[in-house]
Amino acid sequence: MYSSELIKGTLKTIVLNLLKEQGRMYGYEITQRVKDLTNGKIQITEGALYPTLHSLEKSGELETEKEYLGKRVRKYYTLTEQGQTTASQKVNELTEFMQTMKFLLDLDPQLGNA
C-alpha cells in the first residue's frame, strides 16, 4: 500500500481512464478493479470514490443509469463526450507530470526531458 498522500490528485484520472477503457462500470466495481490491477497497492476507499463520482457527474463528465439486481441497486457510470476529452487530457497531464518528476528525482537522467 502506498501512503495515501500520493493518491491525492490522481483519483479522478484513474476513474476517468478506467471508464474510458472499460466503457461502463459501477462504483464498487471500480474499487475492486483498481485493487486487483495493482495487486492491492492502490486501494480506493468508498469514502473517496463516491463523492468523486458524484462530482464528476455534476460537472458533466459522467452519466449514470441505475440497474436492479433483485432488490439491490447498482449505479453504472459511463463517460459523456466531454468526459472522454477530459479523460485524455488528465491522462496526458499525469503522464507528463510523472516524466517531469522522474527527471527531477534523477531517475532517468538519460531522457533529458523536463
Added chain:
Amino acid sequence: MYSSELIKGTLKTIVLNLLKEQGRMYGYEITQRVKDLTNGKIQITEGALYPTLHSLEKSGELETEKEYLGKRVRKYYTLTEQGQTTASQKVNELTEFMQTMKFLLDLDPQLGNA
C-alpha cells in the same frame, strides 16, 4: 504548469531529494531550483514550502543554520541522518507508485509490473 492537485503529496519527496543531491539549500533557492529544473512546469509556492520545511525540521529530517547576508537572513537546510533515510524511502515509494500508475493507465503495457 501542472494542475496543482498533482503536486500534492510529492512536495516533501521533492524537497528531501533535492537536499540529498545538493547538500545544503535555503527555501527560496529550492523554489527557484525546482522552477528552473522543470522549465517552470512545477512551481512550488512559498505558502506550501515554508510550512513543509518547518514540519520536516520538527520531525527531525532537517536541521538549519542561519546565515546573514548584510542585514538579510537566510536559513539553510541540511538533511539529518534520519532525513537521508527518509529521503531514500520517499523516492523509492514515489518511483514505485509512478510505475503502478503507468501500468494502471496502460501507458507501459509491456512492462507487466503492477
Added chain:
DNA sequence: TTGTATACATAAGATTGTTATGTATATTTG
C-alpha cells in the same frame, strides 16, 4: 522612486483524502 527580486513567515480558505458510520441485500461458512 517605483517596480521587481530576494527571503523569510503565517493565516484564511479550498480541496480532497481518511475514518467512521449508516442502510440494506446476498452469500458463504461454522
Added chain:
DNA sequence: CAAATATACATAACAATCTTATGTATACAA
C-alpha cells in the same frame, strides 16, 4: 440456521496539504 463476510450505495466529521493573500524587510534595476 446463525454469524460473518461480501456486495453496494451514501454521507459526515476530521485531517492533511495545498492556494491565495497578506505581511515584513532588504537589494537592485529601470
